[in-house]
Amino acid sequence: MSEVASEELQDCWKKEQDELAMRVNTSYNEDIAVNRISLVGGLDISFVKGTDDACITLVVLTLPDLKVVYEDSQLIKMVALYIPGYLAFREADFFHQALQRLRVKHKEFFPQVMLVDGNGVLHFKRCGSASHLGVICDIPTIGVAKNLYQMPEEGIVRNDEHKQKVSQLNNKGDQFELKTNNQDVLGMAVLSNNQATNPVYVSVGHKCNLETAVEIVLKCSVARVPEPIRQVPP
DNA sequence: GCGACAG
DNA sequence: ATCTTGTCGC
Numbered sequence: 001m002s003e004v005a006s007e008e009l010q011d012c013w014k015k016e017q018d019e020l021a022m023r024v025n026t027s028y029n030e031d032i033a034v035n036r037i038s039l040v041g042g043l044d045i046s047f048v049k050g051t052d053d054a055c056i057t058l059v060v061l062t063l064p065d066l067k068v069v070y071e072d073s074q075l076i077k078m079v080a081l082y083i084p085g086y087l088a089f090r091e092a093d094f095f096h097q098a099l100q101r102l103r104v105k106h107k108e109f110f111p112q113v114m115l116v117d118g119n120g121v122l123h124f125k126r127c128g129s130a131s132h133l134g135v136i137c138d139i140p141t142i143g144v145a146k147n148l149y150q151m152p153e154e155g156i157v158r159n160d161e162h163k164q165k166v167s168q169l170n171n172k173g174d175q176f177e178l179k180t181n182n183q184d185v186l187g188m189a190v191l192s193n194n195q196a197t198n199p200v201y202v203s204v205g206h207k208c209n210l211e212t213a214v215e216i217v218l219k220c221s222v223a224r225v226p227e228p229i230r231q232v233p234p
Numbered sequence: 235g236c237g238a239c240a241g
Numbered sequence: 242a243t244c245t246t247g248t249c250g251c
Binding site for chain 3: 045046047048049050054078082195222223
């Protein structure tokens with residue numbers, strides 16, 4: 001079983017998250033203008049049944065043809081407890097290492113942008129795991145979550161109004177904004193596939209703006225979950 | 235105390 | 242994250 005994160009450790013995490021949050025960049029970055037991107041990376045973690053053993057996978061795909069050109073899988077032992085809001089602290093180091101290996105081994109495949117399984121600024125500190133990773137590695141990232149991370153105190157909730165909007169998404173590319181009570185747009189619910197009934201929740205991770213993020217996610221989507229973060233068969 | 239909470 | 246059936250489709 002995972003170790004319990006002590007309150008001391010959580011305080012540490014909070015401080016680090018505050019510092020990282022100040023460094024998140026959500027502006028337009030010409031380097032990742034959609035038509036210039038040729039390599040997109042993806043990061044995901046899959047657990048072995050009921051254990052704390054997990055496989056961290058980093059893949060790099062070409063755009064627009066979505067072919068896998070690089071894959072790095074590493075079996076690891078997860079020791080940190082999962083606490084909603086602090087997802088990045090479980091996995092960021094492993095992802096960081098995977099990116100370092102890529103930089104050393106195959107620099108030519110280093111992606112212009114990474115898709116991360118989780119949220120970017122759609123987060124109560126505006127620093128979800130995608131942003132966290134983007135800042136530590138100093139690379140553009142996009143957060144893609146399969147479920148809405150609710151923030152009741154800011155009005156981001158899966159209520160009837162939300163469900164109503166979701167039911168009106170019919171075609172690939174249909175989307176609606178995820179707005180706080182202060183009218184801050186933190187992310188976009190995007191239908192990534194014509195067959196899907198549920199959207200994915202896209203938010204800026206780092207060094208990118210929301211429009212670009214959504215466009216890239218759509219270009220990478222065949223199934224509901226964008227190709228770079230889908231499970232790659234062993 | 236309870237519930238709700240990306241993966 | 243994981244457990245789960247059959248069904249449809251690239």
